[in-house]
Amino acid sequence: MRKLLSVALLLAIGVACMQSPVDKVAKKITKESLMEPIEVLASDEFKGRSTGTVGEEKTIDYLVEKLKEYGIKGGMPDGSYTQDVPLLGQKTDQDAQVRINKGGDTIHRFDYYNDFMAWPSNLEEEVSIDEAELVYVGYGIQAPEENWDDFKDADLKGKILVVKNNDPSDDPELFKGKARLYYGRYDYKFEKAREMGAAGVLIIHTTPSAGYGWSVVANSWSRERFYLRGDESIKGSPTKFNGWLTKEASTELFESAGLKLEDQLEAAESREFEPVPLKGLSLSLDLSATYRKQDAQNVLGVVEGSNKRLNDEHLIFTAHHDHLGITQPVKGDSINNGALDNAAGVSAVLNAARGYKELQPQLKRSVLFLFVGAEEVGLLGSKYWAEHPTVHPGKVTANINLDGMNVYGKTKDIVLIGYGRNTVSDKIEKIAEQNGRKVKPDPHPDRGYFYRSDHFSLAKKGIPAVFPNSGTEFIDKPEGYKATVDSLQDANYHSVNDEINKYWDLSGMVQDVRLFFDAGYQILNSGEMQSWQKEDEFKQKRLEMIEKASSQQ
Numbered sequence: 001m002r003k004l005l006s007v008a009l010l011l012a013i014g015v016a017c018m019q020s021p022v023d024k025v026a027k028k029i030t031k032e033s034l035m036e037p038i039e040v041l042a043s044d045e046f047k048g049r050s051t052g053t054v055g056e057e058k059t060i061d062y063l064v065e066k067l068k069e070y071g072i073k074g075g076m077p078d079g080s081y082t083q084d085v086p087l088l089g090q091k092t093d094q095d096a097q098v099r100i101n102k103g104g105d106t107i108h109r110f111d112y113y114n115d116f117m118a119w120p121s122n123l124e125e126e127v128s129i130d131e132a133e134l135v136y137v138g139y140g141i142q143a144p145e146e147n148w149d150d151f152k153d154a155d156l157k158g159k160i161l162v163v164k165n166n167d168p169s170d171d172p173e174l175f176k177g178k179a180r181l182y183y184g185r186y187d188y189k190f191e192k193a194r195e196m197g198a199a200g201v202l203i204i205h206t207t208p209s210a211g212y213g214w215s216v217v218a219n220s221w222s223r224e225r226f227y228l229r230g231d232e233s234i235k236g237s238p239t240k241f242n243g244w245l246t247k248e249a250s251t252e253l254f255e256s257a258g259l260k261l262e263d264q265l266e267a268a269e270s271r272e273f274e275p276v277p278l279k280g281l282s283l284s285l286d287l288s289a290t291y292r293k294q295d296a297q298n299v300l301g302v303v304e305g306s307n308k309r310l311n312d313e314h315l316i317f318t319a320h321h322d323h324l325g326i327t328q329p330v331k332g333d334s335i336n337n338g339a340l341d342n343a344a345g346v347s348a349v350l351n352a353a354r355g356y357k358e359l360q361p362q363l364k365r366s367v368l369f370l371f372v373g374a375e376e377v378g379l380l381g382s383k384y385w386a387e388h389p390t391v392h393p394g395k396v397t398a399n400i401n402l403d404g405m406n407v408y409g410k411t412k413d414i415v416l417i418g419y420g421r422n423t424v425s426d427k428i429e430k431i432a433e434q435n436g437r438k439v440k441p442d443p444h445p446d447r448g449y450f451y452r453s454d455h456f457s458l459a460k461k462g463i464p465a466v467f468p469n470s471g472t473e474f475i476d477k478p479e480g481y482k483a484t485v486d487s488l489q490d491a492n493y494h495s496v497n498d499e500i501n502k503y504w505d506l507s508g509m510v511q512d513v514r515l516f517f518d519a520g521y522q523i524l525n526s527g528e529m530q531s532w533q534k535e536d537e538f539k540q541k542r543l544e545m546i547e548k549a550s551s552q553q
Helices: 002-018 023-024 033-039 052-071 187-197 214-222 247-254 261-267 341-357 378-386 421-435 455-459 483-494 507-524 540-552
Strands: 083-092 096-101 105-111 116-120 126-136 160-166 200-204 225-228 243-247 276-302 313-321 324-331 333-336 366-372 394-399 411-419 438-440 466-470
Touching: 002 540, 023 341, 023 378, 023 438, 023 507, 033 341, 033 507, 052 341, 083 116, 083 378, 083 507, 096 247, 105 247, 116 214, 160 187, 160 483, 187 200, 200 333, 214 324, 225 366, 225 378, 225 540, 247 261, 247 276, 276 341, 313 341, 313 378, 313 455, 341 366, 366 378, 366 507, 378 455, 394 421, 394 507, 411 421, 411 507, 411 540, 421 438, 421 466, 421 507, 466 483
Parallel strands: 126 160, 160 200, 200 243, 313 366, 313 394, 394 466, 411 438
Antiparallel strands: 083 225, 083 276, 096 105, 096 276, 116 243, 126 276, 276 366, 324 333, 411 466
């Protein structure tokens, strides 16, 4: 018996010795280590972590404290931990009404929040629109590479553009079929309205075209909005307001012009589409807004690589630390705790940071942990870092962005937004396969997730980036469990319901974070920096940034 025990002990020691250093450290990423920061950040004490609030201040203090606890240096050039993000906050009076006029009479009054959302787009305190003409411009897209122009040289100065959400999807040969490109994003629609000299723009909301319900629009845009201070592209813009209109209100609007909304939405799918004036109708709207200067903050920590030739190159992990804060009460609860979005992602990056610090002597490149603020108000924290980088983008090997995690149990698969677009995707896929898991592309390419989180700000600077999402093939769960998860996510997204609940099972999050930790380790020690595939839209920017970084050495 003693001999058998000795053999078993030797075998156990042998297996332990065979484990790689990264595997040993990864095993310290557990359900308990992941839950701890989530419980803190998603508590009512943090008031929903909204930009420019006491809740944000508490979040910043907590993140800096944790990085110091792990022995991780500040990631700013002077060794500090925070980067101020100068913002201008805008709050719009919620008593506004859109008035639709015909023949000198007001025939529709659409109410703020329930029927429409709008805000001054030129940073004015008072906006007044008096009986401006309305023109439906389809998707409002100009794409020379697709031989597509929805405007057809129409004079749209001083008019209100009514725009279909998303981008064309009927033809798989156009706009990558059902995949939503930047052309389908609301910010593109607003940019085109400015370019056309329009007085205002209203995007027609439908749940399928947006990927979320009207409540998400109303909750998101009724809060204080923020802009980067000094952004001259919007100050003094000819476009006085941006906004959204519900499908129901849009239906009434089109019917009053003798048109059917569904017919016009369908017409926009054609390259031959031409702008459609909503004849006989005009729009009046008065908006009031107040402003305040407010700094958000990014939190940065860095673990420096040990290779003198490579340690000026960085892998960046990003996670946004902000959420929606306090909004209108629902059954007495007004705090949007943001447990999944994105206390979970912050916890994942904190756990990775602690692990890489332990492995520091074995890391060739450096790793930057970038907890960005103001994501929920337009990716402004990551946008500011991208425009004022602490590491030259040409010296950043890759970005792994963690925004929301799998909190519902183990899966056989994992979804990767950005699948197949760069070598970061290839690394993650290879490691997943070694662990018996399959990496899948975005199952909802029509929702444009690649353009909806902080990795997009870095990708625009040429940095190869991916945005992992939860898998869908759950292990050891009852029949119909995926449908339950889907309904939970729909109900909880950007609402007061985003809290830790009885369905949470962090075994899947453990599985995923260990996978990203391993992938990051390999990227940090790879023989070369990561790259985009040759046909990718960000490939050229990547080459330009690498060249600029080399010329500055």
